Amino acid sequence: MNDSSWGAPAPAGYWGPDQGPAPAGPGGPLPAGPAYDQHRAQQTAPMPIVPDVPAAGDQEPMPTPPPQQPPQKKSAGRDLGAAIGVGVGLGAVIIASLFIWKPAFVGVIALAVVVGLWELTTRLQERKGIKAPLVPLAVGGAAMVVAGYVRGAEGAWVAMALTALAVLVWRMTEPPEGYLKDVTAGVFAAFYVPFLATFVALMLTADDGPERVLTFLLLTVVSDTGAYAIGWRFGKHKLAPRISPGKTREGLLGAVTFAMAAGALCMQFLIDDGTWWQGLLLGLAVAASATLGDLGESMIKRDLGIKDMGTLLPGHGGIMDRLDSLLPTAPVVWLLLVLFVGTA
Structure with missing residues (x-):
């Protein structure tokens, strides 16, 4: 075996004169010097350390890997059944009184x-x-x-x-x-x-006041629903993580798309003298104001250190948690309807 397998050769005179007499070779004692030192290095080179292998009966069993957890489904963070029930009940009261x-x-x-x-x-x-x-x-x-x-x-x-x-x-x-x-x-x-x-x-x-209010409510609800549906399914890029970590840019795009489509339908079929292109602009404005309103109340709740303003509405939180997008949207819709079709 080549000595270089274990490392560099020992330098001349490394072992020194105190290592005893020079061993005898085939023709007699080896002379002191490089050849002697090389012989001593060959005779005393350490053997590689081989780790102990336990006997078959002493081997410890391999640790069992933890069972894989099934992938968790995406949660919306609310009691969806209660939210739908409360929403339907509120909608019935509003439509009836309206x-x-x-x-x-x-x-x-x-x-x-x-x-x-x-x-x-x-x-x-x-x-x-x-x-x-x-x-x-x-x-x-x-x-x-x-x-x-x-x-x-x-x-x-x-x-x-x-x-x-x-x-x-x-x-x-x-x-x-x-x-x-x-x-x-x-x-x-x-x-x-x-x-x-x-x-x-x-x-x-206005003469068509109930239809105007219904358009306002429908567009706001549709905007929130579009943001929720698209953001929950496809949302990856945060919209305002420091204010509301759950809101995404994909959700905003869903809000704009849904609200513009609903706005075109409402202006064409519900509002007197309204046209579909006005509904597109109205829907875009509603999506923007509803999102800003939602973010505004999120700022308030973050400052207060709370998740919801109340617990009056199961699945929704409090009344203010439902009014957050409606309140700033009301003057926007009122103004655009006045500009598009007048006050009568």
């Missing part, structure tokens, strides 16, 4: 506004210690919706101003600590919930 007696639907809007304000102010106090006064907000919010239906946009603006003033005065009955943040939150809540909801009542005042 087409049977308009004032009844105004009452439905006012009730939703009051419950939404209660949820919002309760979460603000629980999570941030902000005490936005609920009583003037609830009274002023309901009055805002009614004023918008009875007196139009001017009535809504006057009710909004009076509600903000009532919030400022009502909060004066408590200690001044935190006054600024409390009234600021109160004015924000008055604008965010009842004032934006008033545009639904403004739509209702």
